[in-house]
Amino acid sequence: xxxxxxxxxxxxxxxxxxxxxxxxxxxxxxxxxxxxxxIEAIKGCCNLIDCCGLEFxxxxxxxxxxxxxxxxxxxxxxxxxxxxxxxxxxxxVTSSARYDDDQLQSEQSTTFGCEPSWSIYKGExxxxxxxxxxxxxxxxxxxxxxxxxxxxxxxxxxVFLCDLFLGLPSxxxxxxxxRRKIYGRLGDYRPKPAYPGLEYRVMxxxxxxHFNIINEGIHNIQYCLDNxxxxxxxxxxxxxxxxxxxxxxxxxxxxxxxxxxxxxCIWDVKEExx
Numbered sequence: 001x002x003x004x005x006x007x008x009x010x011x012x013x014x015x016x017x018x019x020x021x022x023x024x025x026x027x028x029x030x031x032x033x034x035x036x037x038x039i040e041a042i043k044g045c046c047n048l049i050d051c052c053g054l055e056f057x058x059x060x061x062x063x064x065x066x067x068x069x070x071x072x073x074x075x076x077x078x079x080x081x082x083x084x085x086x087x088x089x090x091x092x093v094t095s096s097a098r099y100d101d102d103q104l105q106s107e108q109s110t111t112f113g114c115e116p117s118w119s120i121y122k123g124e125x126x127x128x129x130x131x132x133x134x135x136x137x138x139x140x141x142x143x144x145x146x147x148x149x150x151x152x153x154x155x156x157x158x159v160f161l162c163d164l165f166l167g168l169p170s171x172x173x174x175x176x177x178x179r180r181k182i183y184g185r186l187g188d189y190r191p192k193p194a195y196p197g198l199e200y201r202v203m204x205x206x207x208x209x210h211f212n213i214i215n216e217g218i219h220n221i222q223y224c225l226d227n228x229x230x231x232x233x234x235x236x237x238x239x240x241x242x243x244x245x246x247x248x249x250x251x252x253x254x255x256x257x258x259x260x261x262x263x264x265c266i267w268d269v270k271e272e273x274x
Contacts, residue, residue, distance in 0.1 A: 005145030018088035095176035095204025165217035174206035
């Protein structure tokens with residue numbers, strides 16, 4: 001099974017640098033989940049309002065570098081557009097944002113999620129809106145396209161590898177912890193029936209600032225697929241990852257780092273063998 005395309009639908013909050021508060025973008029752009037707005041200046045890309053923030057869509061890419069190129073251009077373009085509305089507004093790379101009550105008066109600002117997603121550990125994944133309060137979350141979902149149709153086992157194996165090499169590092173390196181009150185459980189994915197692929201939904205947008213970690217993680221995932229390492233990794237780490245997911249809201253980053261170091265230790269040994 002080969003990864004042949006990468007995509008993303010990153011989400012960003014708007015921040016007022018003068019007032020030092022987050023601003024809801026409801027009604028500030030025309031795109032919606034049902035009908036994203038095409039961006040003529042960046043062909044193949046769209047924007048839409050998701051809850052309080054701005055979400056982008058990009059075309060399928062051949063590398064993570066291409067994904068970042070699209071998103072960097074979209075950030076620059078929309079920061080220019082935001083300053084036309086208010087010179088103090090800009091997009092902020094943060095996995096969660098706490099809004100004042102005056103920014104949460106519309107129905108859109110209290111609408112969470114759209115289609116259901118799934119967890120390899122728990123089945124259908126629910127959005128924990130009861131703990132959201134004035135917090136809104138922003139994801140860095142990655143879309144993977146493959147060279148073959150995926151069986152249920154293929155999906156579970158691949159998402160587990162994503163947890164090892166992307167989800168776990170996101171717990172360690174993303175400084176935000178509030179997003180996990182709403183989203184961000186390990187194992188969270190959404191099938192993509194329109195093409196052989198899936199959407200991995202664990203990482204917050206804070207991980208956007210860690211290109212090297214994500215890029216290395218994707219290469220590690222493909223390496224494990226190429227060398228049939230999934231069975232051994234499952235036997236060694238599945239129960240520990242499940243335990244981590246069960247206690248994610250109060251997880252200690254040092255505990256997560258110890259688990260990640262143990263995974264990389266086996267990885268280093270395997271690199272010497274192959």
